[in-house]
Structures are given as C-alpha cells and as structure tokens.
Amino acid sequence: MHSVGEHTLHELQIISGQRIDASILSFYNKTKSYGGRDLLKSMIKEPKQDLSQITEFQELLKSIMRNLDLWEINVSHAYIAASESYYDSNITHTMSQDVFQHWYQTMIFSYRNPAEFQRIESGVIATIKVLKALLDTIEQIKYFDFPARFQEDFDFLTSFLDSLILKTHLINGGSLLSKRSVFYLDYFFRKQHKKDFRRILDIYYFLDAHTAIVKTAKEHSLCFPEFVDTDACFDVTDLWHPLITHSVKNNFSLTGDPGICILTGANTSGKTTFLKSSGVAIYLAHLGWPVAAGSLRLSFSDRLFTSIHLSDDIVLGYSHFYNEVMRIKEIAQALYNGENCCVLIDELFRGTNQEDALHCSKTVLNGFANYPSSVFIVSTHLMELLDSFLQSPAVCFKCFKTTITGRDFINTFKLEEGIASEKVGKLIMEKVGIPQLLLGSKK
Numbered sequence: 001m002h003s004v005g006e007h008t009l010h011e012l013q014i015i016s017g018q019r020i021d022a023s024i025l026s027f028y029n030k031t032k033s034y035g036g037r038d039l040l041k042s043m044i045k046e047p048k049q050d051l052s053q054i055t056e057f058q059e060l061l062k063s064i065m066r067n068l069d070l071w072e073i074n075v076s077h078a079y080i081a082a083s084e085s086y087y088d089s090n091i092t093h094t095m096s097q098d099v100f101q102h103w104y105q106t107m108i109f110s111y112r113n114p115a116e117f118q119r120i121e122s123g124v125i126a127t128i129k130v131l132k133a134l135l136d137t138i139e140q141i142k143y144f145d146f147p148a149r150f151q152e153d154f155d156f157l158t159s160f161l162d163s164l165i166l167k168t169h170l171i172n173g174g175s176l177l178s179k180r181s182v183f184y185l186d187y188f189f190r191k192q193h194k195k196d197f198r199r200i201l202d203i204y205y206f207l208d209a210h211t212a213i214v215k216t217a218k219e220h221s222l223c224f225p226e227f228v229d230t231d232a233c234f235d236v237t238d239l240w241h242p243l244i245t246h247s248v249k250n251n252f253s254l255t256g257d258p259g260i261c262i263l264t265g266a267n268t269s270g271k272t273t274f275l276k277s278s279g280v281a282i283y284l285a286h287l288g289w290p291v292a293a294g295s296l297r298l299s300f301s302d303r304l305f306t307s308i309h310l311s312d313d314i315v316l317g318y319s320h321f322y323n324e325v326m327r328i329k330e331i332a333q334a335l336y337n338g339e340n341c342c343v344l345i346d347e348l349f350r351g352t353n354q355e356d357a358l359h360c361s362k363t364v365l366n367g368f369a370n371y372p373s374s375v376f377i378v379s380t381h382l383m384e385l386l387d388s389f390l391q392s393p394a395v396c397f398k399c400f401k402t403t404i405t406g407r408d409f410i411n412t413f414k415l416e417e418g419i420a421s422e423k424v425g426k427l428i429m430e431k432v433g434i435p436q437l438l439l440g441s442k443k
Helices: 006-011 024-028 034-043 051-066 077-088 099-112 114-141 148-161 164-172 179-192 194-220 271-285 320-336 354-368 383-387 425-431 434-438
Strands: 226-228 234-239 250-254 260-265 295-299 303-307 341-346 375-379 395-405 408-417
Touching (some): 024 194, 034 194, 051 226, 099 114, 114 148, 114 179, 179 194, 234 271, 260 271, 260 354, 320 354
Parallel strands (some): 260 395, 341 375
Antiparallel strands (some): 234 250
C-alpha cells in the first residue's frame, strides 16, 4: 500500500495532533523508552509495499508473541535514557595508547573535571546495564526459532557482547568500576565502537517497539489479518474500534461481487464509527499489525482513501463541496491508473444542496461500479439515491437500525442487512433542549 496522507491519518486517528489526545498510536504504545516510542510512531506511518513484507513482519510478531516473556528486555527506562544521553555527549579527554600515560591522564582528568567524569561514569554504567539486559535476552531466545529478519541483529549482538573487554563488566553489571576502567570503556564505546554503540541502542528500540505491539495484541485479543488472492475482499468478524470503551462488535463481508456497500442509518446510529473501525483495520493490516477483530480476511490494496471529516479550507478559499470534489477526483485518478483501492466515504456530497448531491452521488457510484477489483463503503442520508441502485448487482445495502419510542430512541449499533430510514434529528434537538431555549429568553 502506498503511504496515506496526513488527512487520512488524522481522520482515522492513527496519530493525533497533541500527544495527550487518544489515537491508534497511543493504543499500541506500550513502549518503555522514548526511542521505542519514536520508532513505533514512524512504523505506524509506513504501510508495507507488498504482501511479502507484510508476511515477514507478521512472522516476527508471531515469533515474539509465542515467547513474549523471553523477548522483553528487563532494563529500566532510566538506564536507556542515560545511555542515549551518554552516546550523544561530547565530553572528550586525551587517550594515550601507552598504559602509564593513559593511567596518568585518567587521574588528572578525574581530579580536574569531577562533574564531567561523573557524567562519563554514569553513562558507562548505564550502558553496561543495557548490554547486560540485552545479553540476558539473547541468551534466552537463542534456543527458539525466530525469523531471518532478526538473525543479522542477533548475530551482531552475540559477537559484540562476546568481547573480552566487556565480559568481566557484564558479569558484575558495571559495579565496582575503577577510574581507569571507566575511561577505558568510554574509549571503547564512544571512540572505537561508536557505530556499534548506535546500532545497539537502535536494536533495543526495535525490540521495544515490536514487543509493545505484541503486548497490545495479547492484552486485547487482537487478530492477525489474512490476505487473500481475490480482489476486492473485506471479510471481518467481531470488528470493534480500539478507542471506544465497550465498543459494539460487528461482522461485515464485501467480496467484490458486489464491491460497493451503501450504508444507511440515523444520526448517532454508528455509521461513522463503523467506517472508522473498518479504515483502521484495513490500514493496520497493511502495516502487518494485529487488528481489533475476531478475524479479518482481505485483499491487498494499493491505496486507502477516506472522506469522513472534510471541511472548508479557509486559507485556500475552498468550500466544503469543493474539497469533496477534489477528494473524489483523487480517488477517480487512482482507479483510472489501475490501482486497487479501498474507499470509505461518510455521506457523499453533504456540502451542497440535495439536488446537486443526488446527481453527483449517482455519477460517482455508477463510476465506482466500473472498478470491481476495489472496495467501496459509502454512507448516505439521501434516500432518493437508494432507488437508483436497488437492482444493481454491484451494490449491497447495510444499515444501523434505530428504535424510536415516543420522544426517545435507542441505537443498537449492530450492522444489519437492508436500509434504515429512521430520522432522529428532531428528537436529538428536543433531547438537548434547544426548542425550549429558543422559545424566549430567561428574562
């Protein structure tokens, strides 16, 4: 799948503008380090380019999941942060190769620069702690099969940690370091093996980010998607939204015959949430990540398009309708170019009058029917639009029913076959008290 735009990332809440806002990233973020968190964020913005990459990534996650306790690196975040800060430090001192000169310069530096020496010492100790934790981890997992994706890193760690210079210090965990040992190890880490030092930290972040995904999957019983060879397949059971507490689970199947689903339902019935849940699952599947569902079978898509929260563009002077049109043009161009697309649209052309909206919606849906290898899920409030496609073999109808009892209504949030025609806008206005407020002022 090609990378999606910032628009889709924010519509689906894959990432958020503010760190405190809920997002799919925050849902999966069980990392222990800032570096792991940053890597996870970059990973969630990069869909895999083909099925082989997805399969390889899934295999690594499944391997970790089988022995999660063994893959977790038992080291404090404070040591990781201190080791990263130490790597970035620019404290320097002369390092002579002559053993006596080296000892002499070490003593002089430590007496003249006690604060700098303490920073070096704490950095060296933190790095030893990190290396010891990594050593314990690779000692545990070496007896199990793991994907080739990690083999190169595993071999590197094994070779590096087997160094005679490190062995003694790894055994005692960095305790009881003499001043000479501190400077010798400092020279080893930041001078002789600077690139290896960077790689070690990156491997830790790699494992931290991947184990975070696995921990989330185990905690919430997520499933690994299965990709199928057929075009236009989106077959999911027990789909739910990761950011909604007690989210109602739904089943849905679209297999290309038909390949277009028209979704209806009253306001607040669950249409938008379902579209977002579907978009999140499809997007995460193309990352190779486990998703919030009981099972998911789908075809590989070149592009994912969403049109859920479009708005006016004040800076460019574009209206809501114009932004809708330009979004549809982008989709049409991708389809015309022969790309398999997954398209999720919430209320086609709501930014114009009903007559225009009806004409434009018919045009677009008729056009979508020309591309059976893509998946289209479109919600609408235009009941007149439905009559035009009741007999179309390319279209199916799903809905969210609402039960209206007097002045109240109940949503089941369960997806059903057919068309929903309930209208609750008036009831919602009365429920929140708007008519009463508009009858006259308090005075």
